[in-house]
Amino acid sequence: MVEEKDFALLTDLYELTMCASYFDNKINDIATFDLFIRQLPENRNYFIAAGLEDALNYLKRIRFTDEHIEYLKSKKIFKNDFLNYLNNFKFTGNVFALPEGTVFFPNEPIISITAPIIEAQLVETFLLNAINLQTTIATKASRVVLAAKQKPVVDFSLRRTQGTDAGMKVARASYIAGCIGTSNVLAGMKYEIPIYGTMAHSFVMAFEKEEKSFHAYSKTFPRTSTFLVDTYDTLKGMEKAAIVAKQLEKQGHKLKAIRLDSGDLVLLSRAARKILDKNGLSYVDIFASGNLDEYETEELLKKGALIDAFGVGTAMGVSKDAPYCDVVYKLVELSNHGKLLPTMKLSKGKVTYPGIKQVYRIIDKNGNCIKDILALRDEKVSGNILLIKVMENGKITYKMPSLEEIRETTKENLSKLPEKYKKIKNATNYKVEISDELRKLTSKLNKSLQQKV
């Protein structure tokens, strides 16, 4: 557990040592850093931006407490004048960003920060951490939601998310991406996300007979029961659920669903549908869970599984096949002693586009995305502008959208992205064009750096 008052120290030590050296050498020119993702993980074809709200609250509130300063002093790394500077530290920069829920692609800035270099450098680690987690999960969850083809998906991952913060952020990011809710009760309270829950195998096992557990549960929740039917013998479990459902009917109540959590979900869901329908229980839904992800979900529906809703846990909650994005924070421009100096790195395989940028999205007359253009911010390019100003002089200038609004943004963004780009596997690559001016600047700078080295 990390308290917000400690966020300033939730950073890599090198941010502080670099800043100490800038301070010591009286360097505090205005710098621009871009936070972006270098490349798509395997099987990913787009990203969903998420995490900006946390990032902006951090920038607005970051302070070093007396306890922090005392700790840093005790490490005997820093000089007193720098520690005094930290004691009064505030972030005073300007920030452009992609609104949460925006579909985006590699090399497009998610956040672009312009500030005195000490301030801009100091905030790197936290911003990367916040954007990485939520963007990774929103992207993964949107794939699960797409694979489920309009059928509801619920986040069941809390027990195996990487820690408590992830448990909360996974619920938030997967809701942004289109899940209908979460099993995480605290996320329900904090984010006003709908919460879902039924019963575990242990509940069924706690009764001498399986049907007794169904009776007991539906006595407590006569209108909202879902029976888990695979504890012992799934087919027999379904029959028992049907019997209890008929008894519920006599009391004027309807069983909501049965849940399948193991076995061949295609066969079992079809068998369950038959048993339920035969008993006049066509209103009872079939809810499936157990090691699901977008690949499995797509397969199940393709093979004719009769599933009405999905509970998706671990694989989504840790983004199992791509548990992080290759997200980086790179210096792209520096006003060095009044001279504007776009910067880039030459390290092998890690080249960065220099300069302050904007992203333009080209939409055709039917409202479909055609391509993006990554350009310099002061360049004239036609297209929809994606990066908007969210902070000026350290103050948030952006009306933070509600979670529902962000969810709507995702939905709208994805609806404009043609199907071929949204396939779970082997999707077509979306084109991100580099503008003429950005291309020229990159090549010019590359040459001048080659000479300088």
Added chain:
Amino acid sequence: MVEEKDFALLTDLYELTMCASYFDNKINDIATFDLFIRQLPENRNYFIAAGLEDALNYLKRIRFTDEHIEYLKSKKIFKNDFLNYLNNFKFTGNVFALPEGTVFFPNEPIISITAPIIEAQLVETFLLNAINLQTTIATKASRVVLAAKQKPVVDFSLRRTQGTDAGMKVARASYIAGCIGTSNVLAGMKYEIPIYGTMAHSFVMAFEKEEKSFHAYSKTFPRTSTFLVDTYDTLKGMEKAAIVAKQLEKQGHKLKAIRLDSGDLVLLSRAARKILDKNGLSYVDIFASGNLDEYETEELLKKGALIDAFGVGTAMGVSKDAPYCDVVYKLVELSNHGKLLPTMKLSKGKVTYPGIKQVYRIIDKNGNCIKDILALRDEKVSGNILLIKVMENGKITYKMPSLEEIRETTKENLSKLPEKYKKIKNATNYKVEISDELRKLTSKLNKSLQQKV
């Protein structure tokens, strides 16, 4: 960010609905649940237990606040008498557990909880979350440390851990596993872990010439500088680092290290060693980072890389190739109306060993682990007992070890595990034997359940 006061709601809704139904049906028999891992992830051959301290503090402190009760009331799911019960909820059970740092294997209980079933059920989600993250990371990090063959490994993962809590717990768990420290400053403060940090490429780029950045940094940190040499041309960067190091020598200071963060680390580290030695700088270490994990680290050393220390980030911090453990929490015994009833589930591929258990480790006369025996707790088996009592009637009865002590436990446990079980790939499977009594109980129960269904 999750505050400790909210941990009670950091749970799956179904824990609460099941407990509400137990309460409603006046069921509160004494139950025992085992928390264990079903199987080894690919390429893993053992686990390192971690997360117990968080688990015990949670059990000791769990309380529902008025805000929680108000929220639950607003959802109109629960009856008032159950909400009143929650308002006064305390965990009063007994707990056995593996001390943190213990090497263990699938099916061995990490935590075994005996309590009234409502209490034991309610705490499931949080316990799984706490043990899963830290055990996953301690296990991964111990592999990286083994691959580094006595050379120091530093945790560099904060920027890409899955959230803020993971950032802290990864620093803790990787330190337990043998890393020498972390880049995470807050983890340094909270856990008293040594902190490490140097400079980023942006620092080098902020100066007109590469060597100026080295001068500036070593002016601030004359005794502790590490120069990052791969921003533009790595070989030339090394030469410049050597020149600045010689100038530092004249001032009576020694450069600590150079850092390589990209490219062919075998070739570059050998070239760097040559350049440094040629300049009489054999005392300067070579520090490597950049997409490292245990596989890469082992390869580098095998191929003759001359690296003195490793900074390992994302792949370790998210346990990239196995970002979770298949950790579960299963009802294994229940005193139903006074009748002792060991329980197990029959769902396909998910069978659980019933009964209250103990784990015995068989050690040969040289101190090497031979095998483990999973047995019933009241069975007579010779061997070292692994599960110890840590909580009685809701009170911690265990002197929580310091982080240094836990780190020592890991070291000792791993030193007793023969090399063949510790290979990074294709290791020999360690034997976990099922005791006679446990085998009999399992088979007896299996038969009686088959008949019951």
